[in-house]
Amino acid sequence: MSALLEVRNLSVSVDDKAILRGVDLTVNAGEVHAIMGPNGSGKSTLAQVLAGRETFHVTGGDVRYGGRDLLALSPEERAREGVFLAFQYPVEIPGVSNVYLLKAAVNSVRRHRGLPELDAMDFLAQIRGKIKLMDMRDELLYRAVNEGFSGGEKKRNEILQMALLEPRLAILDETDSGLDIDALQVVANGINTLRSPERAMIVVTHYQRLLDYVVPDFVHVLSQGRIVKSGGKDLALELERRGYGWLDDPSTARAISP
Amino acid sequence: MTTPATRLDDLISREYRHGFVSDVEADALPRGLSEDVIRLISAKKNEPPFMLEWRLAAYRHWRTMTEPNWSSVHHPPIDYQDIIYYSAPKSQKNGPKSLDEVDPELLRVYDKLGVPLRERELLAGVAVDAVFDSVSVGTTFKAKLGELGIVFCSFSEAVQEHPELVQQYLGSVVPYTDNFFAALNSAVFSDGSFCYIPRGVRCPMELSTYFRINAKDTGQFERTLIIADEGAYVSYLEGCTAPMRDENQLHAAVVELVALEGAQIKYSTVQNWYPGDKEGRGGIYNFVTKRGDCRGNDSRISWTQVETGSAITWKYPSCILRGDNSVGEFYSVALTNNYQQADTGTKMIHIGRNTKSTIVSKGISAGRGQNAYRGLVKILKSADGARNYSQCDSLLLGDRCGAHTFPYIEVKNATAKVEHEASTSRIGEDQLFYCRQRGLSTEDAVSMIVNGFCKEVFKELPMEFAVEAQKLLGVSLEGSVG
Numbered sequence A: 001m002s003a004l005l006e007v008r009n010l011s012v013s014v015d016d017k018a019i020l021r022g023v024d025l026t027v028n029a030g031e032v033h034a035i036m037g038p039n040g041s042g043k044s045t046l047a048q049v050l051a052g053r054e055t056f057h058v059t060g061g062d063v064r065y066g067g068r069d070l071l072a073l074s075p076e077e078r079a080r081e082g083v084f085l086a087f088q089y090p091v092e093i094p095g096v097s098n099v100y101l102l103k104a105a106v107n108s109v110r111r112h113r114g115l116p117e118l119d120a121m122d123f124l125a126q127i128r129g130k131i132k133l134m135d136m137r138d139e140l141l142y143r144a145v146n147e148g149f150s151g152g153e154k155k156r157n158e159i160l161q162m163a164l165l166e167p168r169l170a171i172l173d174e175t176d177s178g179l180d181i182d183a184l185q186v187v188a189n190g191i192n193t194l195r196s197p198e199r200a201m202i203v204v205t206h207y208q209r210l211l212d213y214v215v216p217d218f219v220h221v222l223s224q225g226r227i228v229k230s231g232g233k234d235l236a237l238e239l240e241r242r243g244y245g246w247l248d249d250p251s252t253a254r255a256i257s258p
Numbered sequence B: 001m002t003t004p005a006t007r008l009d010d011l012i013s014r015e016y017r018h019g020f021v022s023d024v025e026a027d028a029l030p031r032g033l034s035e036d037v038i039r040l041i042s043a044k045k046n047e048p049p050f051m052l053e054w055r056l057a058a059y060r061h062w063r064t065m066t067e068p069n070w071s072s073v074h075h076p077p078i079d080y081q082d083i084i085y086y087s088a089p090k091s092q093k094n095g096p097k098s099l100d101e102v103d104p105e106l107l108r109v110y111d112k113l114g115v116p117l118r119e120r121e122l123l124a125g126v127a128v129d130a131v132f133d134s135v136s137v138g139t140t141f142k143a144k145l146g147e148l149g150i151v152f153c154s155f156s157e158a159v160q161e162h163p164e165l166v167q168q169y170l171g172s173v174v175p176y177t178d179n180f181f182a183a184l185n186s187a188v189f190s191d192g193s194f195c196y197i198p199r200g201v202r203c204p205m206e207l208s209t210y211f212r213i214n215a216k217d218t219g220q221f222e223r224t225l226i227i228a229d230e231g232a233y234v235s236y237l238e239g240c241t242a243p244m245r246d247e248n249q250l251h252a253a254v255v256e257l258v259a260l261e262g263a264q265i266k267y268s269t270v271q272n273w274y275p276g277d278k279e280g281r282g283g284i285y286n287f288v289t290k291r292g293d294c295r296g297n298d299s300r301i302s303w304t305q306v307e308t309g310s311a312i313t314w315k316y317p318s319c320i321l322r323g324d325n326s327v328g329e330f331y332s333v334a335l336t337n338n339y340q341q342a343d344t345g346t347k348m349i350h351i352g353r354n355t356k357s358t359i360v361s362k363g364i365s366a367g368r369g370q371n372a373y374r375g376l377v378k379i380l381k382s383a384d385g386a387r388n389y390s391q392c393d394s395l396l397l398g399d400r401c402g403a404h405t406f407p408y409i410e411v412k413n414a415t416a417k418v419e420h421e422a423s424t425s426r427i428g429e430d431q432l433f434y435c436r437q438r439g440l441s442t443e444d445a446v447s448m449i450v451n452g453f454c455k456e457v458f459k460e461l462p463m464e465f466a467v468e469a470q471k472l473l474g475v476s477l478e479g480s481v482g
Helices: A043-051 A075-080 A098-112 A120-133 A151-165 A181-193 A233-242 A250-256 B004-012 B035-044 B049-063 B104-113 B117-124 B142-147 B155-161 B163-169 B180-188 B429-437 B442-453 B463-477
Strands: A005-014 A017-027 A032-036 A057-065 A083-086 A093-097 A169-173 A200-204 A218-223 A226-231 B026-028 B087-089 B127-132 B135-139 B151-154 B191-197 B207-212 B222-228 B233-241 B249-251 B254-259 B264-272 B284-294 B300-307 B312-315 B318-321 B327-336 B341-350 B356-365 B370-379 B387-396 B402-411 B417-426
Touching: A005 A043, A017 A043, A017 A057, A017 A226, A032 A043, A032 A233, A043 A075, A043 A083, A043 A169, A043 A200, A075 A083, A075 A098, A075 B429, A083 A151, A093 A098, A093 B429, A093 B442, A098 A120, A098 A151, A098 B442, A120 A151, A120 A181, A151 A181, A218 A233, A226 A233, B035 B049, B035 B180, B049 B163, B049 B180, B142 B151, B151 B155, B155 B163, B155 B191, B155 B222, B163 B191, B163 B222, B180 B222, B180 B254, B180 B284, B191 B233, B222 B233, B222 B264, B254 B264, B254 B300, B264 B284, B264 B463, B284 B300, B284 B327, B300 B312, B300 B341, B318 B327, B318 B356, B327 B341, B327 B370, B327 B463, B341 B356, B356 B370, B356 B402, B356 B442, B370 B387, B370 B417, B387 B402, B387 B442, B402 B417, B429 B442, B442 B463
Parallel strands: A032 A200, A032 A218, A083 A169, A169 A200, B127 B207, B191 B222, B207 B233, B222 B254, B233 B264, B249 B284, B254 B284, B264 B300, B284 B312, B284 B318, B300 B327, B312 B341, B318 B341, B327 B356, B341 B370, B356 B387, B370 B402, B387 B417
Antiparallel strands: A005 A017, A005 A057, A218 A226, B026 B087, B127 B135, B151 B191
16 A cells, blocks of 8 residues: 655745755555654645645655655645645635635535535534534634634634544644643544544644644654654653753764664 | 745736727717806706806816815826716617616616616516716606605706706705815706605615716716605615726716605715726726715714725715704725725714714725725714724735825814724735635635625625625735735
């Protein structure tokens, strides 16, 4: 069986500055991969490039998604094919109600899959259960997208969208940042509920904290645009203990490499 | 990957959908303007002497005036002697008695525009006074309105049937001395709509006109007069589209509203004249004078406009708040794309005590469009307790367009409260990417974001019009990304 996502030697730059310098990553359906690394290592760039952000320039390598060339698809095509990015900084869209965007998103994915569009009643019925899961107030559905949402509400809203869109590949970009412990548990619980053998997740995070709740199958450390180390969930604990500094030191890094 | 700038260009390049010239024979005067031409127009329309005198007085005054140059719009000089001042579709000479008698070609034009008279009449319950070129071709629901004493007809018909009302109110809100274009309109206006709602009557349906420029080089000089007598209510819709054409065309309409004590007039416009092509060639010059007079106490006038068309829009729907406790409102969305220019806003003149006005203006600029809000809030000495709230927001799509705000505030009464808020924002690549990552196409995303920006204005439009306005905005913008 071929992998859901295969990233081969991916190089990316922005304004002629190289951010990713040959990233390799293979993700199979059902797996949860954590991408960790210090600030500026390229974690968010990787997440956004996979989602199709056009401000980044792919200078080399390729990405296969379900056997197809992912980089040839527009952001909306990727979304409709099941690639979902939970944003680190969800944007505000004044005057557009949250429920309107959610319904437009769900229906664009349904159209693509050849399913009939949901009307307002069906959609609300579907959203009710999910909004409870995320411990969100109904009122947030009718407010403008992310406008006046607290940091925690924005992140819950992202996971709510993920729950509605049922992606095959979910990329969570620092979903834990800015969350207090209660919100973190709600968000983690939402993520865990969505774990399934058909769905893969890439969890980008700076800290080990989220991984206490969302236990990854694999942990990768990104540093200076490359994956410098991969391992199981214990690697995250080791990073928590030792920091990232030792990975940049060639002698220690080599010393502990298998 | 493409850069945002090239995508923007691709997307802006949507052609005007209503561009076609229908093949209807026109009965037109020769080009140019003189007292003889005005006498001829008046004679063709079989007008009573007071009308001719008024037209001639306007013409003589107009000749002493010069074109205003204070606005921020630019255009080559207009040759007023190269315009045909009267044109009527030939087949209308004897006037149709009903829609069945209307030239089928005219009806087809409306069908193409998506405003089928028949369907509107039957389905929407809207009485339509459709202006095709300069003569009204169909007036519906007249009988039903007549039972309530409501007069809704073409201006020409009002001159024949209700000359006393016309004489009493014509020019009482916008005198012919008001400005260059209003003077020109007063001299040569060919037709328009007239509406009178008697005392205490609430008009049971939205009244509607559709304007259209068709015959080549024909200036359009519409005149609309709406009077709501004491305690009356009317909601009036005006919408326009025009066929594609290379030469610029002048449109100088005048709209006068009179609200007597306790009366309310809601006037909504969706304006979609031909805006010119992508290079800025052609398009309508729209120089309009619209003003409402809250003449009686406790009266209310609301202007809601969605301006997406015209090469140039020069338009300031205003309210004179004469009566105590009267209320004036102005809700506006103005969109400019390619080389379109809009200089639009409002004037709120507070004269009566405890008068209130609200201004919500949303300007959207894309391509090389230039959008200016120009508004005057004037509180006179007599206006104790007057209040105004103004909000002017601009949205930019791309980096070659412009937004300008010129608020003028004159307060002569210390008890007045005047608030003004303004903002300028840009559709961010962030917002677009967010929506696209959720599966929306770029066009749907832009349309959604812009509609969100305009929400406060759209909610003031009657439902069916709001839907039309949203679609129109989508069509006009199909295309513009920041």
